[in-house]
Amino acid sequence: MTLPSNPTIDLMHNHVSVRSFSGEPVSDEMVEAVVEAARRSPTSSNWQTYSVIVIRDAERKRRLAQLAGGQDHVAESQVFLAFAADIRRLSQAGSLHGETPAGGLNQAMVSIVDATIVGQSAQIAAESFGLGAVMVGGLRRDPQGVADELGLPEGVFVVFGMSIGWPAGDPLAPGLKPRLPAELVVHHEQYSDDDADELIERYDEELKAFYERRGRNLADAAWSAPVATRSAVRSYTDLAPFLLKQGFTLD
Numbered sequence: 001m002t003l004p005s006n007p008t009i010d011l012m013h014n015h016v017s018v019r020s021f022s023g024e025p026v027s028d029e030m031v032e033a034v035v036e037a038a039r040r041s042p043t044s045s046n047w048q049t050y051s052v053i054v055i056r057d058a059e060r061k062r063r064l065a066q067l068a069g070g071q072d073h074v075a076e077s078q079v080f081l082a083f084a085a086d087i088r089r090l091s092q093a094g095s096l097h098g099e100t101p102a103g104g105l106n107q108a109m110v111s112i113v114d115a116t117i118v119g120q121s122a123q124i125a126a127e128s129f130g131l132g133a134v135m136v137g138g139l140r141r142d143p144q145g146v147a148d149e150l151g152l153p154e155g156v157f158v159v160f161g162m163s164i165g166w167p168a169g170d171p172l173a174p175g176l177k178p179r180l181p182a183e184l185v186v187h188h189e190q191y192s193d194d195d196a197d198e199l200i201e202r203y204d205e206e207l208k209a210f211y212e213r214r215g216r217n218l219a220d221a222a223w224s225a226p227v228a229t230r231s232a233v234r235s236y237t238d239l240a241p242f243l244l245k246q247g248f249t250l251d
Contacts, residue, residue, distance in 0.1 A: 011127055014172060018132025019073040021165030026078040030129060034164075035081070038122035049089055049111035050118050053082040053150055053158075060149065064161065067145045068138035077163035082139065082146075083119040085111035087248065088155030103249040111248075115159045123162060132167035135160050141235075143242040154247045174214050178206045180223075200224050 005013075035052055043049065055061055056079055064082075065074035074080055087108070090101040101107060119135065126133045137160045139146050146158050179185075184199045200223070208222035243250065 008124075012124065014176070015123075015127065016132075016171045016176065017134040018165075018167045018171045019134050019163070020168040021073070021076055021078060021132065021163075022168045023076075024078070024166040026131065026165060030131075031079050031164075034122055034125040034129070034131075037125040038118045041118045041121040043114045043117070044110045047090065047110060048114065049086050049107075050115040051084045051086040051156060052118065052122070053084065055080040055082065055150075063149055064139065064146065067142045067149065068136055068161070069141050071136060071138055071163075073134060073163045074136060074161070076165070078165035081119075081122060081162045081164065082150060082158045083115045083122075083160055083162070084152065084156050084158045085115045085248070086156045087111050088153060091155060103247070105250050108243070108248040108250060112159055119160060119162060126162075126164050130166070131164055132171055133162050133164045135162050140239055143236075143239055147242075147246070152246075157243060157246050157248065175210065178203070178210055 031054060035054065038052070055064065058075070061077065061080050062075040064080065065071050068074055085108070087101065087103075090107065094100055123133050123135065139158045139161045143157055146152075147156075150158065152158070180203050181199045184193070184196060184203075201221075204221045204223050204225075208218055208220060211218050211222060240250070
């Protein structure tokens, strides 16, 4: 079956994470265009509980790269965007009307989802210009260090960042990394994980072949083995106490 397409669909199908940049400047006008397009994203109840921090300073990017676990592309990007959940705005609105936000898990989730949707929109907007980008969840590794670096007040924390720049070379040259089978992640009417083991094993084989074409030799279980190993260990354990300190109640 041939699915309908258009330039936007084609752009999304050709997404790749870009971690190597040419060094060519990205204009302020282009960055503003990306951010302004992203700001049109939907947000829950029009609360708009997110903030975007645009970082160009080379030393600040270098420090953020280290805070993210030594990810060099953060420092080498032409511009770095930090997408923050921002419930501080609820307190600002409440103070105008003698109200105090109730807090709780839902309000925290709303702000995280808002920031995430805006970040995804920013990536699509950047790629529409031919820019390369990669999301950086590693900023949650040291949330207090990132907050200090970016001057974040109570009620704000960085959910993830994004390195942006002109790609060095053709990012599509290695081909597109395969995704999990649609049968495993797309459900109709009700959730079903029938044949999950078989589908995962099939994906392991497909992903292994992809990595081999790129000169990487991995175990046969190219997806499930690293996922199993990494998910068995708790990571970013400073995040929960940091969120509580920042005023994100999770009850």
